[in-house]
Amino acid sequence: EAAVTQSPRSKVAVTGGKVTLSCHQTNNHDYMYWYRQDTGHGLRLIHYSYVADSTEKGDIPDGYKASRPSQENFSLILELASLSQTAVYFCASSGRGQDTQYFGPGTRLLVL
Amino acid sequence: QQKVQQSPESLSVPEGGMASFNCTSSDRNFQYFWWYRQHSGEGPKALMSIFSDGDKKEGRFTAHLNKASLHVSLHIRDSQPSDSALYFCAARETGNTRKLIFGLGTTLQVQP
Numbered sequence: 001e002a003a004v005t006q007s008p009r010s011k012v013a014v015t016g017g018k019v020t021l022s023c024h025q026t027n028n029h030d031y032m033y034w035y036r037q038d039t040g041h042g043l044r045l046i047h048y049s050y051v052a053d054s055t056e057k058g059d060i061p062d063g064y065k066a067s068r069p070s071q072e073n074f075s076l077i078l079e080l081a082s083l084s085q086t087a088v089y090f091c092a093s094s095g096r097g098q099d100t101q102y103f104g105p106g107t108r109l110l111v112l
Numbered sequence: 113q114q115k116v117q118q119s120p121e122s123l124s125v126p127e128g129g130m131a132s133f134n135c136t137s138s139d140r141n142f143q144y145f146w147w148y149r150q151h152s153g154e155g156p157k158a159l160m161s162i163f164s165d166g167d168k169k170e171g172r173f174t175a176h177l178n179k180a181s182l183h184v185s186l187h188i189r190d191s192q193p194s195d196s197a198l199y200f201c202a203a204r205e206t207g208n209t210r211k212l213i214f215g216l217g218t219t220l221q222v223q224p
Contacts, residue, residue, distance in 0.1 A: 031210050041215035042200065043156070043214040050210075057212065090155050092212060099144065101212060
C-alpha cells in the first residue's frame, strides 16, 4: 500500500508566525494534495500538484502556499498563521493510472 | 450548498449487524465515487471505488451506484467493533481533473 508520511505530527504556532508542513511519499506517485479537516466542513482541498516544480490552487487556497521541489516531497506553507488555520492537515498522493488517493497520518496544527 | 451530501450523520449498530450509508451528489458532472474510512487519530483510507451503475462487492462491503439519481450507498454486513469510524463519500468529475469532493461523513459506532 502507498506510504505517505507527514511531519511534524503536531505543532503549536503563534499568530503571525510562519509554519511549514511537510509531506513525503515513497510510491512514485505523480499527484499530491493538501487538505484540511475541520469539524462540520469535512475534508477540503487547499493545493495540489501534478508534477514537480508546479502547484495548483484547490478550493480554499487563501492564506496558504505550496511547494513541490521533487516528486516525493510536497510542502504546505502558512506565511502568516492565523487562528482560523487551526485544523488537522492531511497530505495525499495518487498515481497517474489510478485515481485512489492515499492519505498520510495528518498534522494537528494549533495556532494561538 | 454541499455538493456531496451524506446521511445519516451518525449511526449505531450492534455487532454482527448491517450498517448502511447514503451519499447523494447535486452535480451531474460527478461520475466517479469512492468510500473512505477514517479511524480516530488516523488519515482517511480508501475502502472502495465505484464508477458503474449497480453493485460492487468486496468482502463484507457492498457499494451501490445509481447514476441517474446521483445516489451511491455503502453497506457493511457483519459489522465489527473495529468498523467503528468516520465514513466519507468522495466524488470526482469527469474529465482530467483529479480533484475529489468529500461529503461531511457519517460516524459509525458498532456496539459489542
